[in-house]
Amino acid sequence: MKTISILGSTGSIGTQTLEVVRENTDLKVAAIAALQNITLLEEQAREFQPEMVCVYDATRAKELSVKLADTNIKVVTGMEGLIECATIASASLVVSAVVGMIGIQPVIEAIKAKKDIAFANKETLVTAGHIIMPLVKEHQVSLLPVDSEHSAIFQALQGNQGSEISKLILTASGGPFRGRKREELKNIQVEDALKHPNWSMGRKITIDSATMVNKGLEVMEAHWLFDVPVDQIEVVIQPQSIIHSAVEYVDGGIIAQMGTPDMKLPIQYAIYYPEARRFLPGKRVNFFELGSITFEKPDLFNFPGLKMAYEVMKVGHSLPTVYNAANERAVAKFLNREISYLAITDLIQHAVETHTLVQNPSVSQILNIEQETYDIIEKECAKHVR
């Protein structure tokens, strides 16, 4: 029996993690946590019977504790509650699937409590990789990527421990606007950007896919996870989303992981690692139906978000936090129809350019820089109607 705790249980990764639990009778859920969706949290709590549920929002937490009064399930709230879920004694693995920097502190506490981490919260590594990775080493836990690309690289590294990597090949679908010019992207509406060609994901990450900021964040995440310099991380556009990513070794051999776009594979792989793979129901790749896999260079001119990511990561320190926070706020504003699609990357650029670098920022500095960046975005948006 393996017992897990899920931070972000109502999101896309969270609900798919619970599907994996449903299909494997030897998995148990110790705790679930989410921002505010108490309707779904209640359903999940009743089905999976965790010891603890965290609702980040205090008012909603109170509502949920009334709803769950007939059970023994403890309802907790806020950052304290989230950390309680992340460090709960009965869990050996924490699925970190919250969105944004809210994940940093719970992940740090989980690592200190010697939990393995199934990791789907890239912002944590992007902003605090320099803090997280040494802790992972110190406490000898496993940081198991759940992002399909990073899981693919992790799988391609198995059995090649000790072999020198010549580069990581990070694949990208190119998103719904692949091949379009900036000119043509001017009037993009929220609905257009939410149509991802292959993957069904959360709203924020779908927009990030469209702008390719998501790929930029993934390059940064890959740098931290696999200790590979960013200039040895190559992004390859591969619109079919079949090759999930690959590793090229010094002998020229490339090991790739392929599959249909199904997040349950990397989730299940991370949960059971290093045990053998388990059966997973679902569609298989049919190479004959597929016909071909195509490759393109990423278009850094019309999708400046990716180019910026490389530049930001080469500088490092506090700049990735600014890139990420500016994007987070800009995407929220776009989803709220306050700004245009192209303004997202313009705003990131503005925030990055005006930032005064902080060397090796601490967690509280990271959180301060996040807030400052939000403020800069607000101020910049107030100046123009975009």
Next chain:
Amino acid sequence: MKTISILGSTGSIGTQTLEVVRENTDLKVAAIAALQNITLLEEQAREFQPEMVCVYDATRAKELSVKLADTNIKVVTGMEGLIECATIASASLVVSAVVGMIGIQPVIEAIKAKKDIAFANKETLVTAGHIIMPLVKEHQVSLLPVDSEHSAIFQALQGNQGSEISKLILTASGGPFRGRKREELKNIQVEDALKHPNWSMGRKITIDSATMVNKGLEVMEAHWLFDVPVDQIEVVIQPQSIIHSAVEYVDGGIIAQMGTPDMKLPIQYAIYYPEARRFLPGKRVNFFELGSITFEKPDLFNFPGLKMAYEVMKVGHSLPTVYNAANERAVAKFLNREISYLAITDLIQHAVETHTLVQNPSVSQILNIEQETYDIIEKECAKHVR
């Protein structure tokens, strides 16, 4: 320092193995063996200074021993000499790169002498897999595939020990006649069939690629090497020869090995296994130049050699020996311009259909069946001018 013995040193795999030795100062050659090319053998002997050289042909062996009289190198001959090279005390690994069933006995003796085998002689497993594989287990040696497809599968299995395989995906370029109808293959000349689109290989294997009998033999070899039933081995045509083969696991995850077509990679990988990969100079895959990888179903009607292989392997026992021997003799006759291109698979079919099955044949029975099959082919050819 790793010391190896090379059976078939003047062939395509043999000479490339010596190139790998040339590039790695910690490799030493204990023995080399070939059929009759003493000019090249002398050169190789003088450069790599083995203890022993075998020339299978006795007359040529005498000639070589005269040429090498100024050295301390021992010249041996015949099957006895080949076995002496395969079991030489100083070598820890034997590269078996001879063509045909001549490799069976030396490989068996090498295994009994506890040598690891870098294996490029598929006929040995096709005909005597039921003898070889139990010996490999008993003597706890490693049988390391050198064929690019089997090496790819072997690489894709690393780090997945214990995970259930759902199928092996054996890729094939489709050869120079991919897409052609049997009708259009009537007048194929030796020169046409020797033009392989991607790989530079020996003459016999190049013809086998054209007929797809090579892929049939590879299906049989994969069955023995990886203990997977033939109906879980899928052949996928992929004309670019970039994906060298892959494994699909029960979770739907596919691990593939890719690279440019360069046999030195699997050779070097096998020699150093399980050590880390070494740098190998050479061209790398450039996905942007490549543009696409395409997939097709194999055409079993116009290339009956592959269809036959599945049927033959399902029956097993002595039938794969007949398939292989008939092909060997038919290809020799085609290369000698004695028969037409289409007659190759016709002759295999004739030999397979007229064979009386021998259960679990011994090595001497296998060799007898080989001779009988050669005779059947000769007789059949004498009947018709093809």
